[in-house]
Amino acid sequence: HAVYGVEKWGRNLIVVTEEGEIGLNNPLAPEAAPISLPGILHDLEQRDIRPPMIVRVSSYLESEIDHINESFAAAIRRTGYQGTYRGVFPIKVNQQAQVVDRIVEFGQKYHYGLEAGSKPELVIALAHRLSREALIVCNGVKDAEFIRLAILSRRLGFNTVIVLESPKEAETVIEVHRELGLEPLLGVRVKLTNMITGKWEESSGDRSTFGMNTDQLVSVIDRLRDAGLLHCLTLQHSHLGSQVPDVNDVRRAVGEACRYFTELTREGAPLTHLDLGGGLGVDYTGEKRATENSINYTVEEYSANIVETVAYALDEAGIDHPTIVTESGRAVVATSSMLIFNVLESTLYDAPDAPEIRPDDHHLVSDLAAVGGYLSADRLQECWNDASFYRNELRALFRRGYVDLRQMARAERIYLSLMARIKALVEEQEGGTDVSDQMEKLADIYHCNFSLFQSLPDVWAIDQLHPIVPLQMLDRAPDRRAVLSDITCDSDGKVDRFILADGASPSLPVHSLPDEGHYYMGVFFVGAYQETLGDLHNLFGDTNVVTIDLKPDGGFELLHEQEGDTISEVLAYVEYDPADCVAAFRKMVDEAIATGTLKAGDRRTLMSAYRDSINGYTYYE
Numbered sequence: 001h002a003v004y005g006v007e008k009w010g011r012n013l014i015v016v017t018e019e020g021e022i023g024l025n026n027p028l029a030p031e032a033a034p035i036s037l038p039g040i041l042h043d044l045e046q047r048d049i050r051p052p053m054i055v056r057v058s059s060y061l062e063s064e065i066d067h068i069n070e071s072f073a074a075a076i077r078r079t080g081y082q083g084t085y086r087g088v089f090p091i092k093v094n095q096q097a098q099v100v101d102r103i104v105e106f107g108q109k110y111h112y113g114l115e116a117g118s119k120p121e122l123v124i125a126l127a128h129r130l131s132r133e134a135l136i137v138c139n140g141v142k143d144a145e146f147i148r149l150a151i152l153s154r155r156l157g158f159n160t161v162i163v164l165e166s167p168k169e170a171e172t173v174i175e176v177h178r179e180l181g182l183e184p185l186l187g188v189r190v191k192l193t194n195m196i197t198g199k200w201e202e203s204s205g206d207r208s209t210f211g212m213n214t215d216q217l218v219s220v221i222d223r224l225r226d227a228g229l230l231h232c233l234t235l236q237h238s239h240l241g242s243q244v245p246d247v248n249d250v251r252r253a254v255g256e257a258c259r260y261f262t263e264l265t266r267e268g269a270p271l272t273h274l275d276l277g278g279g280l281g282v283d284y285t286g287e288k289r290a291t292e293n294s295i296n297y298t299v300e301e302y303s304a305n306i307v308e309t310v311a312y313a314l315d316e317a318g319i320d321h322p323t324i325v326t327e328s329g330r331a332v333v334a335t336s337s338m339l340i341f342n343v344l345e346s347t348l349y350d351a352p353d354a355p356e357i358r359p360d361d362h363h364l365v366s367d368l369a370a371v372g373g374y375l376s377a378d379r380l381q382e383c384w385n386d387a388s389f390y391r392n393e394l395r396a397l398f399r400r401g402y403v404d405l406r407q408m409a410r411a412e413r414i415y416l417s418l419m420a421r422i423k424a425l426v427e428e429q430e431g432g433t434d435v436s437d438q439m440e441k442l443a444d445i446y447h448c449n450f451s452l453f454q455s456l457p458d459v460w461a462i463d464q465l466h467p468i469v470p471l472q473m474l475d476r477a478p479d480r481r482a483v484l485s486d487i488t489c490d491s492d493g494k495v496d497r498f499i500l501a502d503g504a505s506p507s508l509p510v511h512s513l514p515d516e517g518h519y520y521m522g523v524f525f526v527g528a529y530q531e532t533l534g535d536l537h538n539l540f541g542d543t544n545v546v547t548i549d550l551k552p553d554g555g556f557e558l559l560h561e562q563e564g565d566t567i568s569e570v571l572a573y574v575e576y577d578p579a580d581c582v583a584a585f586r587k588m589v590d591e592a593i594a595t596g597t598l599k600a601g602d603r604r605t606l607m608s609a610y611r612d613s614i615n616g617y618t619y620y621e
């Protein structure tokens, strides 16, 4: 199993057990033995909960919240920083009630707050009882209704900060303030000019779509002063980006943010909070390098760099140390969810044996079979070339009608048996060759019970890499390589880039599918962004979701189960009334009975087939 690199990317949360299964370690009980993930699935199956499903591990969420908060606390202690740290969780990264509720619960002791980027997210935030000292940070485009709710929520003791994104928004705040006669808590979003490398480079720098430039900042300061509201401006927001790969980019951006903090303070804004937004990355590949799917720092380094940079810059400017706020989303939730699905079947690009040549075979079929006679390690390239040539010629003849389907099928089978022998010889060879480069074309297709568009949208949209690994048989060497295709009817619905121990690969080592029982795959670290960005392509809906807690004694507790969408639920999303669909189908059945094309006795069978489908799961059952 070393090929999968679980030791590298698994962060000691995901491990391989002695029985050759993926196991989950409990970070809150490091002494406990890992619990087998297939074992958990078996247990859930007894309760009739089946893949595809998302398994959320509550203990991982708790441990990430502890990790970030304690890292900042340690950095603050170590550097003698005078301020504190107050994190907020950006709701957009995972809005699911089960996730946000738990984050609020685990975050109480750290006065952990929430970030809302829209009205619905503010409504969610205000439905939680946060610690008295926690913040609610409101980002994004805000209308008067949004601002009114944010200001009024202060009457209930919420520390709701309205982060001004533009001069126009400042005007709306001034109007709502006059209307309500209540003071807002204000922030300003400052556009940093430093570019941050990585996938989200565009969200940094001059052309980023949010925040204000220096000219706009000055006009907002003047306007707030005129309106008698400058004393409400206590927070500066400077979002660093997302999944920042290089910690030195963090230092540079924080340094620039501090320059603004200094200047805004000198302008008379009584700033007390410096909010650095998101950016803390997740090492999806375990490479520990500044690449798109990895990061070259730890949470401890990230927090230490921020605290040190702020302390240094503001000491130099003679300004009191502010409360440091970050809005880490990805790093808080990514590890806590995993997607589990079963492999339904495989398409193989080799065959164990070939048919005997017959006298009536086309001469090109005999030529193709003859390649087997001189196939050896030192003539691999020649044999590959010859086999491909004869098959292509036969395909051309088939297209023109000179070769029939059965001849073509015999040729295909002979070709695939040659490929099996070539594959075996390539594996014995050392070093890359032209033939070994071509081997990816022979990878199997494993057809899997999930929708890429619903469950792994970033894999499709932005080439996000998530660790993917079979959950069982890891005590045996994988004997095949495969790409994974999903259950949608879309050729984009496939995964063909994988994280392996020695780097990214276009195919995944897998085992021949067992004759009995399921072959499960797990996709890890999918807790951030994937659930809500997912869509209903082909009308595959939300999967089942279970939330579990890992017990200190090695067991697990099922905290919550959310059944996946039924077909009738997804029909409603696209504005069908399921009752109307049933009625329309019934009408056609009755008409068929009336015209005699259907027997009355078949009515029940047809209607229950339709009803069972409409009430059932959208995935393969």
Ligand code: PLP
Binding pocket: 090, 093, 115, 139, 239, 241, 242, 243, 277, 278, 279, 280, 327, 328, 329, 330, 331, 528
């Ligand atoms: N805060 C703001 C304003 C954001 O736009 C984002 C996402 O890009 C985040 C926080 C969360 O970032 P991350 O998930 O990288 O922690």
